[in-house]
Amino acid sequence: MTSREFTERDIHLALDGELPADERAGYERWLDAHPDMKARSGRYQADSDLLRSALAGVLDEAVPDRLAKIMTGEAPPVRNLAPPRWRMAAAAALIFAVGGLGGYFLGISGWRPVDATAAQLADGAIAAHAIYAAEKLHVVEVGADQKEHLVNWLSKRIGVTLVAPDLTANGFELIGGRLLPAAATKTAAQFMYQDRTGNRVSLYVARDASSTETGFRLLEEGDTRALYWLDDGYGCAIAGNLPEKDLLTIANSAYRQLLEGMEG
Template identity: 40%
Template sequence: MMNDYRDSGSSERLDLQTLSAYVDGELPDAAHAAVGAELERDPESMARVGDWRAQKAALKALFGDVGNEAPSVVVLRRPHSRMHRMAVAAGWLFVGVAVGTIAGNLVPRALRSAHEPPTFARRADIAYAVYAPEVRHPVEVGAQDEAHLASWLSKRLGRSLSIPSLQEYGYTLVGGRLLPGDSGPAAQFMYESRQGARLTLYVAAIPTDETAFRLLRDGDRRTFYWVSDHFGYALSGAISEEKLRSIAVDVCSELGGRPESWSESSSDSSR
């Protein structure tokens, strides 16, 4: 009975222990299917599941697959009070701050690559890793509302944005979403091929204005990024570098950039 999966403090939502087990794939098949059906009628719990899956994807993208190693993050299940929920939220904030601090302190500046990717390129790479695999909610606004999507994100970023067409490369627009940038909002547009492969274009305002065209590698993901008129652009995908570069050149040109100023061989950074 579905009452077995309800939080004792609420008759409206699935309990956190069950949701966590559902996300981690720890429920028996019948229970997993029952919870999935219940989530269809519980938008709040569905949103929570989506957030947890995004956190897992982001951590995997940052640290890779740890296999059978002991987990470095402990998830506290079934918090019964507001204080427990606040503690869990504070724990996630601490993890985020700690990861950034440790990563920055452990790597001496002298040993860092001369072409270390800027923050916006790293954000674009992680955003692709988090949202490209998403099945139910890959975007906030779908392609059917393209005009609204362009208007909304243009207003939030403070600049008129156009959404490039990638039809000639076999990719159609899925939609887009608003994301946090380095010092303000950023936009992500997602495209998909008939085979289900996805590309994302990340756009954010940045303080510098160089014209370098560079490549960030991270596992099987590739991100070509560049800066034009104080805006950073990053095209990410898990396709060949040659094809992704060709698309990036056309996207840059369509958005008013000057790809002819790039050298034939772009610099790259690997992570």
Template identity: 55%
Template sequence: MSRTFSETDIHLALDNELPADEKAAFDAWVDANPDMKALQQRYAQDRERLRSALEGIALEPIPGRLTSVLTGDAKPRTNRWAWSRYVAAAAVLLAVGGLGGYFVGQRAEFAPQSSALKPIAENAVAAHLIYANEKRHVVEVGADQAEHLNAWLSNRVGVKIVAPDLKSGGYDLVGGRLLPFNGKTAAQFMYQDPTGNRLSLYVTKDDSRQDSGYRFMTERGADTLYWLDGGYGCALTGNLPEKALTQLADLTYDQLVKSAGEPH
């Protein structure tokens, strides 16, 4: 059975990193999905514009002071202006796939990403696209039974869950439902603003108990901010820019992770 492709594979294809034996299936998937084809064309155009605009800079020799900072062999200068110039130059080199990316890839060590983190985001998007468009069956249990909803989902997911109050962010709780997640379970809370725009919160138990920090992605037309913290895996999904999602995520974090207590 062929695997499911996503927006990530578009970037892999543009970078010539998509496995050769998957190219035919990927091309067929793009042709069958107009939205993904439009994204591919936009990314390809952006890539060429960036390359054309910055090609001259990327071909310049990399200053020794910059490479030493990128590789961690030297500390940046305390002069803010000098350091900002180094950061800008590094960003240019990384953006066009120049030598700066090579040095970072060879020498920098990054914290590993939990294997559960990206699937949480992907499952959250899939669930949001299904249920945010429902008219009569948006949730299994309504907000009028919030106490029962919280207890039910806490017991089934295996971590104490309290539906965050996002009214100060402009969203009222509609209710929630139980969902599957990689052989386990997850909770989905649905919210709605006065215009009818819907936002969903996806929560599952994270046994790794890592703290990933917020991560953002846009996939299949949905914007998602997702993270791991304190035994919770969370994703907030809607049609909102990253800044607005971050403000709502802060409200969610304060109530769900800080106030809900430790996992069962």
């Protein structure tokens, strides 16, 4: 059969077991050729597994007689009842699962609603970090030895005045950076940093035309975390596998330097 181009819709079909069997081999080749989509498929699968785990033992329960009668119209709905604990837990798990698609994310101080731009920013930052932090020879597009050119080029391409924050006080040296495609903003900038052990963190920046402002928020996918925020016309995320406390220290430093650079 002729190979076709797959899309994100096919990821959901595959995870739901609805992708035609004769397309499966082509789909797997497509995933291998698109690491960003393969990473997204893994995140969606993890969300699905979390939801199933939260609802384990509930999905197979019989519908209570009281609810069955309400559904058939034999009894009026009962209002103002406090939800059972299992239902609250399931709702929390559902919110988390939907978070990967742009609904809610777990913030530093609890669950908070976020807009589509912030959701895509965090998702893009983690996907890009997962791809390029693992590279050996092509980690960056432009090296740190051309820092001035790198910063000017990325600033012009994404439409925001940038600086490459100095994270040496946090133990990380700039390797360089690259231009990336971005779902909500078309383009994004990535600066990659590395410590003496070879561990890497990345700074992901995109323009935010909505000029929404947020505090730091946290998204965790597997062993990768991203602290992200929107402020003064741009969106930014620090991604890596560091403990949340260390990532927050780096995010604070990057935020301060980016703000000073834009004001300057």
